[in-house]
Amino acid sequence: MTLRELARHLNLSITTVSRALAGYDDVSEATRARVREAAERLGYQPNPLGQRLRSGRTEAIGLVIPAAPGHMSDPFFLELAASLGDRLREHGLDLVLTSAAPGPQEMERYRYLVEGRRVDGVVVARTRRHDERIAYLAEKGVPFVCHGRSETPAVFPYIDVDGEHGFRIAAEHLIRLGHRRIGLVNSPEELNFTHHRVSGYRQALEAAGIPWDTSLIEYGDLTEESGYRAAKRLLSLEEPPTALLCANDWMAIGAMHAVREGGMWPGKDVSVVGYDDLPVARFTDPPLTTLRQPIRASGARLADMLVELMNGAKAEALQEVHLPELVVRGSSGPVAGGPPQPPG
Amino acid sequence: MTLRELARHLNLSITTVSRALAGYDDVSEATRARVREAAERLGYQPNPLGQRLRSGRTEAIGLVIPAAPGHMSDPFFLELAASLGDRLREHGLDLVLTSAAPGPQEMERYRYLVEGRRVDGVVVARTRRHDERIAYLAEKGVPFVCHGRSETPAVFPYIDVDGEHGFRIAAEHLIRLGHRRIGLVNSPEELNFTHHRVSGYRQALEAAGIPWDTSLIEYGDLTEESGYRAAKRLLSLEEPPTALLCANDWMAIGAMHAVREGGMWPGKDVSVVGYDDLPVARFTDPPLTTLRQPIRASGARLADMLVELMNGAKAEALQEVHLPELVVRGSSGPVAGGPPQPPG
DNA sequence: CTGTTAGCGCCTTCAC
């Protein structure tokens, strides 16, 4: 059922039908009613292909998940994608999804979306400190919004969670429990939030007069496995930490496993703190102390921001930083008499 | 840069340029070379909007994740979506993603995609025994493929994992370890795989001469929370099970938590088995015995199937059932002397 | 108030 067919049924011109349905006020109420009724009855739906060619807009937004398949156990991205997709649909936009591990292939995906004119805008997730994607999109002048800030020189809308605040309150929490050797199971250095978090951690240490010790920092790639390995390394130090601050819940779960393997108890011998408050965090043993981020709300807000941007809003006015909230559970507890024995 | 502009640059007609680029052989090699070079140099890319209107195809495939935002911690869907998206792109198709909890809103999403002509085909995930979505798509004649079978009367391509086999070998494993009271932390009854799995479980019991006891079956909704609750109920039976077979890893994690809370040890007092082999399964304490499904490969294969279907392949020829593999870890072990004491 | 006309960018008969 096309506009033309509908018009023929009604003995009207295509134009009139189009305008009647679009709600123009230069069409008589009688005609409009007749058109509406017929459209309803015959199940007319405008063909988006025609509308899109006409308007030059694809009515689609792109999202490239920055992880290779097989390494995306992170529900974070699913929540983000789903909430984005849902809210975008309310704005009449489709969400087009692909994935690619950071690197040349990832940039190729962006070029495909942008230069192949497959989307009107883009959402960038998990920003990096120096972010090629942002530089590219800014240069091309494509509307885009980011989950996370970046030091890449460009002005763009973003939502971020204040990782500095997060790690500061988490470290303060541990310090209050008596911990003075707090290991960091850190995220990759290239990620933008890594720096904010480290600096929050540092602030808490300084305020408590605890010396800065780089041997207490180990890096992982946000997977359980990498958290496990990083924790292993930290726990085998001569003077091991009594607490582990981890950059996400997955690494915290890996870290707890390492603690267990060392014959110690998370929350008793070694405290462990995560980040994200995934649903699973309530069900680990012991349940995980962690920082809660509002993922779902962020997705919806990012969708709104992108629409506002495309409608001409200023990027400067579309920048938000939210505070994470510390959720204390059993995996963090008072420091034990002395530091725990190293494993083995 | 449009075809017309490119043609003008070359002093050629649009037709010739179009055909030169499309590889028709009725264009001279010299012209073709000239056209190719200019297209390259000027960065010509065909506008998909024009192609789509012309061909009547949207070049997009829809996926509606059957879960409300906030309840989709299931990395399964992310893996599926990402692997689908990547492979579809190789076929020149975009993946359009939304989500909706099963129910009227979900059907509305499908209608939006299909009747709104926003996609050429659809992927249905987590099929249900009687599946409205399948009935709808079959009736509309839209090309679609499913992850999972269904009893809904329709012939369609699918990939499924043999849950009957899975739960049978898992139950056999537990029986070999001496368990005779094996509780089921089951998935929702409306899901198609639930029945296959229960029947595999039943077969194993029968083969071992263990009587069927419906009080050992509790239902959850695949979240940790529901697994926790179901396990609580089972463990508070007068004669509690010594092993818990769970329909996915999340519920298994919830179940292990319940076991712990009852002062018992997963893998010692009560064995726990999951399903999916999520990355996290290696890092729980104890690590989780579970059934491994090839999710990533399934996504890619589903994309291929859908393309084949749209190219005229018979649906009957596109139906595959894969075998899951039992991965034995520490959460399952020999039955303890007697049944464990109920908690509290 | 309604209809005619044109054009978005592409592809594909058909004619030369």
Place this chain on the structure above:
DNA sequence: GTGAAGGCGCTAACAG
């Protein structure tokens, strides 16, 4: 080997 013309479905400027 190449060009002209038409049309996919829609909207909007412009007449009447």
